[in-house]
Amino acid sequence: MSYDVLVIGSGPGGYVAAIRASQLGFKVGVVEKENIGGVCLNWGCIPTKSLLKSMQAFEYAKHAADYGVSISGEVKADFGAMVKRSRDVAGGMSKGVQFLFKKNKIEVINGYGRLKDKGTVEVEDEKGKKTTVSAKHIILATGARSRQLPNLEQDGKKIIGYREAMTLDKQPKSMVVVGSGAIGSEFANFYHAIGTEVTLVEYMPTLVPNEDEEVAKTLERSFKKDKMKIMTNASVESVDTKGKLCKVVVKTKKGEETLEAEIVLSAVGIAPNIENIGLEDLGIELENGKIKVDDFYRTNVEGVYAIGDIVHGPALAHVASAEGITCVEKIAGKNPDPVDYGNIPGCTYTSPEVSSVGMTEKKAKEAGYEIKVGKFPYSASGKASAAGQKDGFVKLIFDAKYGELLGAHMIGGNVTEMIAELVVAKKLEITGHELIKSIHPHPTMSEAIMEAAAAAYDEVIHL
Incomplete structure (x- = not known):
């Protein structure tokens, strides 16, 4: 198999780059080891917004009388139905991207892609069969995963990441959420609103620490008004998962406090997927733990590019998409403007x-x-x-x-x-x-x- 442009990863960076490359006349292939659409469509942006919409509907129903609407009987949150709707929405979006691939004559190679040498990628499928694919231009768009901390090691059962938080078998009665960025705040908001007792722990002095201080304080007041427990300037020192409930030791300025909860959700950031993709074999340079690229996402190795969560800049879906378009337009000989990282919108879909x-x-x-x-x-x-x-x-x-x-x-x-x-x-x-x-x-x-x-x-x- 040989292509003009081969993209490794089909998230919002990879699939957008592939479609734009096809529009520009290139023969395009995409290597994907899991779900078309990547984390965003399947495990991130889209399914979480579905859960939050269910939360909003629940909140409206609970407060229907405020709007002059009478609802007889108790309003209940059906956690299983909310999760199912979320998965159905994600599945529909993934199928939508598959349709766009067919429409744009983009070929999908299922498996795990690794750079072998300049212009060559080895793809290994689920059964271990290896296929060699060649391309003039290779774009790395391998995304990121939930970051692991030594004192907060995820086991997928009691200490979980965002993936498990979207597909729990049953609604937990209590939860400690560690980290109040977009992921942590959104999940804390969702679970607390549907009846889980939530404690949100943030290491920095304010919630959503990248936001304006007044905004952060307003969000904190809103959460506290809804009786969510908030701990800022606080760090999780250890989690004991041996008993029925997790024992979470949290250090604050006042000393240490032990919290008990069924589930601990680690939302302390993400880690780029740059291991075991052949960077060392080609001598591709890294910078601050990410792939070093220029303004048009070229690495130090000719013909190899990188976009999205594995390069500098905010790890956001819309940023990855913009980078993918800029990258392939430059490959096509266009003259695109570099992405303006000073004008990137950030959104947190809490209430x-x-x-x-x-x-x-x-x-x-x-x-x-x-x-x-x-x-x-x-x-x-x-x-x-x-x-x-x-x-x-x-x-x-x-x-x-x-x-x-x-x-x-x-x-x-x-x-x-x-x-x-x-x-x-x-x-x-x-x-x-x-x-x-x-x-x-x-x-x-x-x-x-x-x-x-x-x-x-x-x-x-x-x-």
Whole structure:
């Protein structure tokens, strides 16, 4: 088998790169050892959002009376049905990518791919049969897995990662979630909302530590209001899994505390899948534990490229997709712009939702900018009030000298959809006044963006 472009891995980096390469006229093959669509479609982005939608439906049903709807009888969360729906949604999405592969005449080689030498990949299938595949251009898109810590070693039963958290046989009565990034916060929110007693442990001073401090504190207040136990500035020292319940020793500034829970979910980040794929055989350089690439994802070995979670930059599906497109367009002789890592949106699909792009207020000040900050609360939004989602705000940060948008930070209903407007605004270098004069529809939550911009320039109407 011989190809112009061979992609190892079919996640949101790999499958997007493959489709774009096919569109550009290349003969394309994809090596995949498991499910088409990778972690995102099968075990990450898509199935978790399905679970969170089930959680939202449950919450609406519980509070139906607040909306003038009467429901007779007890509202119950059917955990098994929620998990089944999640798996069905993921399965449907994976089939969708398989259809796109057929449509674009992309060939799938099932098995584990390893670089053998320049232009050659060895693929080993489940039965151990090995096939040699050649290609002019090889793109590594092998993704990442749940990170393991020595004192938090996952056994898949009592100490679990994100995969097991999506497919547990039964809902646990209690759970300790370690790490409050997007994965940890979303699972903590889901399980707590459907009745599991959850403790969320975070090593840093705030939850979602990469987000703006005000956003993080608002999310923490929301979780605490729902009676979730939160422990920040805390580290898990050890977990004893010998008994019926796990004994989790957590160290805080006040000393050590032992928690008991049926399940411990480790959400302390991810580790890139760069082992045993032949990097050493070809002498491919690493940097800070990831594959070293240039602006167009070329490694130091001609004809070999790398994208997604195995290279520098945030480990996000949409980043991997953008990198894959940029990589193959460069291979095709186009002149793509490098990915702008200063304009990458981040979303956490908790309730309330969190989204952001660009610099936080703190980082903008540290970078030496004189800034204008505008903030508009959801409590002043007619649409948010009508929707029963008054918690949250939109916060915009502008360069005081030129009016350029430096960062946007939002928490509340629908903000993961609203952030795209600000990514475009930042890309086009729109000023604060241009945002103010861009008429937003009423009533919408997106009006809060226009109002926050107006607040930065003392022109806000509804505050």
